[in-house]
Amino acid sequence: MATVLKVSDAASLAMHTMVLLALKPDRVVSTREIASCLQVSEAHLSKVLQRLTREGLVKSVRGPRGGFKLEKTHRDLTLLDVYEAIEGRLESSECLLESRSCAGDKCILGFLLESVNRQVRDYLTGTRLSELTDVYRRKDHAEQVNHPD
Template sequence: MGNILKISEAASLALHTAVILASNPKRLISTKELAEKLHASEAHLSKVLQRLEKSGIVQATRGPKGGYRLGKDSDQVTLLEVYESIDGKLAYSDCLLSECICNGDCIMGKLLSDLNSQVRDYLTKTKLNQLAKNISRF
């Protein structure tokens, strides 16, 4: 079954990584450890972490005992900020079809418009610390 909410694998990895780091604020976590936890490619996750670091969401410490931690307090980072650091501005679409056929009112009503608003509101209002308290530390 398809997923109505399309989100890139990179953005999904970024969101999961940010919450994991938020749940372990005093600990540096290596790319390897994060990749194992997320069942992801280390190379792909490294690229995601570089983008998160560039945006200031995570901070890297280099070297054999290095790793990543959040670059900001977890109560200051929204899910939207994490998402947009990877995929750019959250785009809206009011039509499920690649080319809109509903001249005027959409056959589907305001479904997509309402869903887009709800998703944006959730991502804007939800901070990393809110989700971090719901997961176990590793």
């Protein structure tokens, strides 16, 4: 099944990682723990964490109990912050087509693509990590109530 919007593996991994770190704000979380939880390779995750650290979204803590934690409060961070840390600035007027078949100002679908890009940007800008952690906690609590151990 295809989707219209494609988010890179790195951006998706960054978003998932940031929500995971936001769920554990008072502790340092190791790369191994994050990779295990998200079922991804530690090598790929390490590259994503390096970019998030370089952009000032997460803090790296060295040592035997080292790992990562959010640099800022999750209430201040949006999905756009995370996306742009990995992919660079999201332009609302950039073409979504992989191979441009016409000049941007004469594009048959230009108005549609600009509208979709703007909506995606607005959604990412308007969605804070704190909202996602709240949704996760409600969902997790509901599953625990429905399926107690």
